[in-house]
Amino acid sequence: MFQDKCKKGRERKWIYFLIYLATLLLLSFCWYATRNHRWHSWIVLSCNPQASIDNVNQSSKLDLLKEVSLQRMLYKKPDTMKPPRSDVLMMTPWFAPIVWHGTYNFDMLNAQFHQKNVRIGITVFAIKKYTAFIKTFIETAEMFFMLGHTVNYYVFTDRVGDIPNITLGEGRQLVILKVPSYNRWQEVSMRRMEMIRDQSRQRFVNEVDYLVCVDVDMVFSDDVGVEILSDSFGTLHPSYFRASRAQFTYERRQQSTAYIPTDEGDFYYAGGYFGGTVEEVYKLSNFCHNAMMTDKGNNIEAIWHDESYLNKYFLYHKPTKILSPEYLWDNNFGVPEVLKRRRFVAVPKNHNAVRN
Ligand code: 4GW
Numbered sequence: 242m243f244q245d246k247c248k249k250g251r252e253r254k255w256i257y258f259l260i261y262l263a264t265l266l267l268l269s270f271c272w273y274a275t276r277n278h279r280w281h282s283w284i285v286l287s288c289n290p291q292a293s294i295d296n297v298n299q300s301s302k303l304d305l306l307k308e309v310s311l312q313r314m315l316y317k318k319p320d321t322m323k324p325p326r327s328d329v330l331m332m333t334p335w336f337a338p339i340v341w342h343g344t345y346n347f348d349m350l351n352a353q354f355h356q357k358n359v360r361i362g363i364t365v366f367a368i369k370k371y372t373a374f375i376k377t378f379i380e381t382a383e384m385f386f387m388l389g390h391t392v393n394y395y396v397f398t399d400r401v402g403d404i405p406n407i408t409l410g411e412g413r414q415l416v417i418l419k420v421p422s423y424n425r426w427q428e429v430s431m432r433r434m435e436m437i438r439d440q441s442r443q444r445f446v447n448e449v450d451y452l453v454c455v456d457v458d459m460v461f462s463d464d465v466g467v468e469i470l471s472d473s474f475g476t477l478h479p480s481y482f483r484a485s486r487a488q489f490t491y492e493r494r495q496q497s498t499a500y501i502p503t504d505e506g507d508f509y510y511a512g513g514y515f516g517g518t519v520e521e522v523y524k525l526s527n528f529c530h531n532a533m534m535t536d537k538g539n540n541i542e543a544i545w546h547d548e549s550y551l552n553k554y555f556l557y558h559k560p561t562k563i564l565s566p567e568y569l570w571d572n573n574f575g576v577p578e579v580l581k582r583r584r585f586v587a588v589p590k591n592h593n594a595v596r597n
Pocket residue numbers: 365366367368369370371426427429430455456457458513595596597
């Protein structure tokens with residue numbers, strides 16, 4: 242009887258021990274399952290001092306880095322508690338600066354970009370009668386656009402013989418690109434994206450660092466410099482920089498690839514002024530052209546053509562800098578108090594003369 246009790250007690254101990262062991266196993270399995278990604282994704286980088294001595298003789302991309310430093314400069318100290326402009330938005334919620342007069346120190350920026358030997362391409366289309374705008378466009382750019390830097394004017398035209406000979410400053414050259422013209426004016430405007438994309442791949446990527454893509458029916462009337470340059474930039478449309486979302490003339494038909502719902506949108510960007518590095522402009526123009534082609538296949542064309550597709554792109558690929566309407570103005574809108582400079586202004590068009 243007594244022996245029986247002892248045996249049962251021993252058996253119970255064993256059972257408890259086994260339950261304890263099983264629980265332990267289960268717990269460690271659970272722990273392993275939740276953390277196993279750590280165990281399996283270790284990459285061991287060995288830093289062997291002897292190996293790094295051997296590497297000194299091999300070249301690295303970093304060896305080509307040039308130091309960019311500023312010289313002694315005299316200027317008013319930035320005031321942490323006092324923004325330079327309080328009448329306009331100077332920064333987007335995704336930390337892209339909005340370029341207004343008075344918000345930046347041009348000498349600092351210019352010195353930095355000079356040391357990087359930056360090369361700038363400006364693309365402009367002069368198709369059919371719009372060749373009439375080229376002369377003043379380039380003449381005024383010679384007075385105000387990126388002075389002191391390397392500038393390539395890329396003029397896309399179907400009428401090569403109509404492009405006048407203009408004497409350019411040092412480090413500046415004109416490249417004429419012969420392109421087809423399209424019958425519909427909407428297509429003339431929209432196909433700019435395709436041609437910018439194709440030339441970005443073939444030519445621009447080898448010749449310049451940044452691209453500035455603008456309308457031709459414009460004149461420069463004040464300085465436009467390196468303050469505009471950034472990975473990608475768009476410009477606030479002069480008609481809509483104070484407007485509400487509901488007032489933005491985005492494409493509102495869901496069938497279009499340019500569709501933007503009424504509860505989305507940051508700004509209304511102008512089709513006539515955007516840019517960035519060649520790589521970013523390639524991505525932008527490729528997106529816009531492909532979206533247009535998709536719509537074309539579905540027999541739909543966005544309300545404001547290339548501008549609508551550009552606005553769609555910038556909604557989901559936020560620009561890294563935004564230009565105020567100083568950079569794209571139309572005197573039909575007068576001169577509001579916030580506009581301290583008018584740098585690039587629309588030429589009044591005789592629609593009948595240039596458009597037929
Ligand atoms: C209507 O008959 C036309 S023709 C509308 C645009 C036309 C057009 C435009 C053209 O015949 N040739 C041309 O080269 N363009 C280019 O597209 C030119 O670079 C022009 O600046 C750009 C956009 O057209 P736009 O300046 O007339 O557009 P808005 O009036 O919006 O600035």
